[in-house]
Amino acid sequence: xTHTRRSTLLGFASGLAMLAALPASAxxxxxxxxxxxxxxxxxxxxxxxxxxxATGIEVRVVSQGTxxxxxxxxxxxxxxxxxHARAQEEQFVAExxxxxxxxxxxxxxxxxxxxxxxxxxRATDSAAGAMAAIAAASAAFASRGDDSGTHSAEKRLWxxxxxxxxxxxxxxxxxxxxATLNTAAQVPAYALTDRGTWLSFQNRGPxxxxxxxxxxxxxxxxxxLVNPERHAHVKAEQGQAFIDWIVSDAGQAAIxxxxxxxxxxxxxxxx
Amino acid sequence: xxGPFFTAIGLILGADAGxxxxxxxxxxxxxxxxxxxxxxxxxLGAALALARFPGRGAVIVLFNxxxxxxxxxxxxxxxxxxxxAGPFGDLALLFTPEAMILAQTxxxxxxxxxxxxxxxxxxxxxxxxxxxxxxxxxxRAVPTLLWDGRVSLLTGVLAGFGRASAEVGAVLxxxxxxxxxxxxxxxxxxxxxxxxxxGLAVALGIxxxxxxxxxxxxxxxxxxxxxxRLG
Numbered sequence: 001x002t003h004t005r006r007s008t009l010l011g012f013a014s015g016l017a018m019l020a021a022l023p024a025s026a027x028x029x030x031x032x033x034x035x036x037x038x039x040x041x042x043x044x045x046x047x048x049x050x051x052x053x054a055t056g057i058e059v060r061v062v063s064q065g066t067x068x069x070x071x072x073x074x075x076x077x078x079x080x081x082x083x084h085a086r087a088q089e090e091q092f093v094a095e096x097x098x099x100x101x102x103x104x105x106x107x108x109x110x111x112x113x114x115x116x117x118x119x120x121x122r123a124t125d126s127a128a129g130a131m132a133a134i135a136a137a138s139a140a141f142a143s144r145g146d147d148s149g150t151h152s153a154e155k156r157l158w159x160x161x162x163x164x165x166x167x168x169x170x171x172x173x174x175x176x177x178x179a180t181l182n183t184a185a186q187v188p189a190y191a192l193t194d195r196g197t198w199l200s201f202q203n204r205g206p207x208x209x210x211x212x213x214x215x216x217x218x219x220x221x222x223x224x225l226v227n228p229e230r231h232a233h234v235k236a237e238q239g240q241a242f243i244d245w246i247v248s249d250a251g252q253a254a255i256x257x258x259x260x261x262x263x264x265x266x267x268x269x270x271x
Numbered sequence: 272x273x274g275p276f277f278t279a280i281g282l283i284l285g286a287d288a289g290x291x292x293x294x295x296x297x298x299x300x301x302x303x304x305x306x307x308x309x310x311x312x313x314x315l316g317a318a319l320a321l322a323r324f325p326g327r328g329a330v331i332v333l334f335n336x337x338x339x340x341x342x343x344x345x346x347x348x349x350x351x352x353x354x355x356a357g358p359f360g361d362l363a364l365l366f367t368p369e370a371m372i373l374a375q376t377x378x379x380x381x382x383x384x385x386x387x388x389x390x391x392x393x394x395x396x397x398x399x400x401x402x403x404x405x406x407x408x409x410x411r412a413v414p415t416l417l418w419d420g421r422v423s424l425l426t427g428v429l430a431g432f433g434r435a436s437a438e439v440g441a442v443l444x445x446x447x448x449x450x451x452x453x454x455x456x457x458x459x460x461x462x463x464x465x466x467x468x469x470g471l472a473v474a475l476g477i478x479x480x481x482x483x484x485x486x487x488x489x490x491x492x493x494x495x496x497x498x499x500r501l502g
Contacts, residue, residue, distance in 0.1 A: 031447075044450075045450070061450065062448070063448070074356075075354045076360070176465050182465075182467065201466065202467035
């Protein structure tokens with residue numbers, strides 16, 4: 001090996017080593033396990049810079065389905081969970097994994113489907129009625145099937161309609177909201193989605209909203225600090241600062257000011 | 272003029288800071304993983320080619336099989352190790368670039384080990400008598416054998432790089448796709464697809480492919496140059 005070639009190799013290797021050693025940001029941060037609906041809609045991109053400017057705390061969001069986000073909290077891999085499945089959230093707190101649940105905001109679910117509405121969903125006047133019409137027509141329905149908050153809401157609607165969905169028309173995608181909507185747009189199929197994801201979703205194909213407005217479609221979001229008594233490394237102080245901010249007038253105003261295409265997506269509901 | 276290709280060119284020309292950060296992180300994670308996998312895999316593969324011990328066949332089959340390890344499984348295993356509830360939770364490595372490097376190293380290592388073993392075994396079979404007549408022990412012969420097989424080995428390293436730069440299953444689980452922190456090209460593509468931004472997703476895919484193409488061209492060029500220099 002000649003001298004030049006050796007130094008070239010050495011230079012290359014030390015360059016790589018420098019790449020590997022780039023310093024991580026030194027400022028303080030918290031990790032929030034949240035849902036795909038909040039991240040995909042762009043809400044966090046809107047409110048987190050406002051919070052960081054006010055407090056200097058960086059918020060790192062891991063967006064998962066509600067079931068996975070709660071599991072991340074249970075394992076102590078996040079400081080905060082911010083999700084939408086009230087019963088599961090209350091259980092999370094009752095089991096001692098979370099300190100306390102705070103109401104933050106709500107949006108609502110809508111049923112989307114092919115514009116020509118083969119199951120006649122538009123003629124129904126309730127969400128349960130819409131589900132019953134879809135099942136009666138055996139019209140294709142794309143379900144999250146992933147234990148997410150949206151999937152839980154869908155299961156509640158089926159049981160309200162007295163139906164155990166099964167058959168070739170019922171497509172359990174086992175994936176996130178966006179992936180499920182991509183599937184529904186292709187089949188085309190009906191699907192239950194939160195309004196936020198729907199409004200910011202670009203690949204709608206033939207889909208339109210066919211049922212909305214039933215009070216049972218109300219979709220509340222709660223925020224919970226992971227219990228430091230169970231996981232001592234939880235950043236309780238900074239985490240609580242984020243919770244205090246998001247339920248404060250400033251945080252609630254930041255949520256209310258987030259719009260997509262001129263439409264407000266989330267409605268503040270902190271008490 | 273709004274096809275994915277033009278979106279890609281617009282993104283590159285715009286030199287968007289967020290995009291540059293994502294590209295930088297992707298390269299940093301994958302290249303570091305390749306480096307670590309080579310540091311471990313080249314000597315290990317050579318040792319496996321030359322050493323004779325009971326169970327050697329099983330080890331070889333194991334590494335060959337691990338080349339087909341699904342990224343999502345590698346990610347899950349690393350996730351369970353690094354989670355706060357796991358054995359290495361105190362290191363606080365989950366949802367960091369370091370965790371992604373570790374997961375990708377697990378993916379690349381079997382490729383480097385298996386290919387090195389195969390290349391070194393062939394060269395050893397060919398030059399064994401020569402090397403031994405020069406008084407080289409099996410151990411002493413390792414650097415010579417690796418140097419002799421460098422062109423074939425480079426292909427293996429590139430295969431490892433390709434596997435790591437293309438995968439999304441492992442980095443998504445252990446990195447968490449956190450904006451500005453652990454978002455890579457592939458997890459960004461997944462996110463944009465799920466938002467229905469198919470044009471932007473394809474544009475990011477074009478940029479990723481261009482990067483991979485450039486790196487491969489550089490590696491090929493370096494190989495040609497080395498060959499012409501050495502005759």
